Amino acid sequence: MKYFYCFALVLLISSCDPQPKLELNFKTGTIKNGTVTLNQFNQTLFSQAIMDGSAILNKPIEKPGYYTISIINSDKPLNTKQTFELYLENGTYNIETKVNGLYPAVTSASKTQQQLSDYYKVENEMAGALNNTIRSGLGFLETSEARNQSPKEHSALIVKTRGYQIQRREMEPNILDAYMTKHPDNVVAVHIMAQQYMDEFPEEYGKLGKKLSAEAKNTDEGLKVTDKLNVLIKLLPGSDAPEIIGVTTDGKSFKRNSLKGKAILVEFWVANSQLSEMNHTRILNGLIIGDRDKNKFGVVSVSTDTDPAVWKRAVKKSNLTWPQVADFKGDASPNVTNWKITKVPSYFLVDPNWKIIKPNIDILDVDDLVHEYFNKH
Missing domain, CATH: 2.60.40.180 (Transthyretin/hydroxyisourate hydrolase domain)
Structure with missing residues (x-):
């Protein structure tokens, strides 16, 4: 016993x-x-x-x-x-x-791990070849052979690789859509979606959000994705652009109707940002919009600075001639919240009625997007 x-x-x-x-x-x-x-x-x-x-x-x-x-x-x-x-x-x-x-x-x-593995199978089927091309390009750029190329050849290689990377980003919502079609009851899709940069393709991700399973939507990540999509949908092309709150360098409240032009570039930036300063130089030198179209094009820059002195000093240093706006609330600014700003600089294109033409655009794409809009209007 x-x-x-x-x-x-x-x-x-x-x-x-x-x-x-x-x-x-x-x-x-x-x-x-x-x-x-x-x-x-x-x-x-x-x-x-x-x-x-x-x-x-x-x-x-x-x-x-x-x-x-x-x-x-x-x-x-x-x-x-x-x-x-x-x-x-x-x-x-x-x-x-x-x-x-x-x-x-x-x-x-683990059922969840099986679903995660299935996603990467779909990704490899759709983008495996392009992934290898990008990986090879980036690897070659780090070699001595690439560094010994002429500046023209090296620049062309960088542009080519960047083009592949843009093409790959464009595939993200398509891959996720294909995966969700094959596995409609999965909970992994919302986790993948939460890690992707939905701001770049809000319309596509908005449609994917509607396809999420009830279980996925009710996860912590599902609730966060839903909240973010609700904001992004408000910034879709054709939507009313959010207000811009703040004062100009002379202390007066900014009024949207003070801007004239068939297309208006809205910039969000911060002082002491080298990239912002470089892009300001592009605008000043007409590298984005030439003299012929300047009368049809407007710009407003919205600062996310908190110190008025720092902001004004940066404006003066770069000799910025277009309207400058700031409310000195930094990341707590309603401008940051309403325009869903996650990085600076960020750029939006709006029409004279402050309807969004294109959100979250690359500064290098502004010229093409503006003239494409001019040709249609």
């Missing part, structure tokens, strides 16, 4: 073990010597050495969620490390890393 009680006590203790059971088994192929790290929110939680192409992480995690894995090859430069995301919960994960940036093969009972 004594032995029975001892056995029962062991069972009781083992059944009360509160630690989650998580095991990650890595097969890293050609990487024989290196390190695997488990990260979340930019913080490294665990690390494990890679020995003869394999590694095992057997550690408890606080709660299920998305974690980032980094595979570092000790025999190569640090910038060659592989980084990918996993959804981790209790259980065993067998992970076989791939070359050329492909998402690893992951075997797991």
Whole structure:
């Protein structure tokens, strides 16, 4: 009987073990010597050495969620490390890393991780070739051969690579749409959407938001995505542009009807920004809009500075001749909130009635967009 009680006590203790059971088994192929790290929110939680192409992480995690894995090859430069995301919960994960940036093969009972793997399968089917082209281009730009090119050749290569990157960004909502069509009941789509730059394609992401499952919409990320989409939809082409609140350099309240032109560029900027200063030079020198069309084109710059003296000094230094507006509330400004400004400089194109022509545009695209609008109106 004594032995029975001892056995029962062991069972009781083992059944009360509160630690989650998580095991990650890595097969890293050609990487024989290196390190695997488990990260979340930019913080490294665990690390494990890679020995003869394999590694095992057997550690408890606080709660299920998305974690980032980094595979570092000790025999190569640090910038060659592989980084990918996993959804981790209790259980065993067998992970076989791939070359050329492909998402690893992951075997797991986790439904969410299976959905995450399925997304990257769709992504590779649709954009794998373009990803390889971009990766090769960026890799070549770092070589001595590229640095020894003539300035003209080097510039052309940068422009070409940038074009591929723009093309790739344009594919993001299409890839997500294809994935959601194949997996309409998934919860991963909203996580992917939350990481993408929805501001660039608000109309496309607005349609995707309507396709999210009820379960996905009710997650923390789903609620944040919905809130952001509600703001972005207000900035779609044809929508009424938000008001601009603030004073001009002479202390008077800004009035939108003071601007004349068939097209108006609205800029959000901050003093001491080299990029803002460089773009101001482009505007001043007519590199965006030439003399022939200046009478049909207006500009207003909205500062996100908090110090009036700093703002006025920057305006004077760059000799900015078009209307300047500021309310000195920085990131707390209603201008930042209403126009959904996440970075400066940012640019919007509006018509004379302050209807949005195009939101979040690249300064280098202004000339083409303005003349395209002029040709239609």
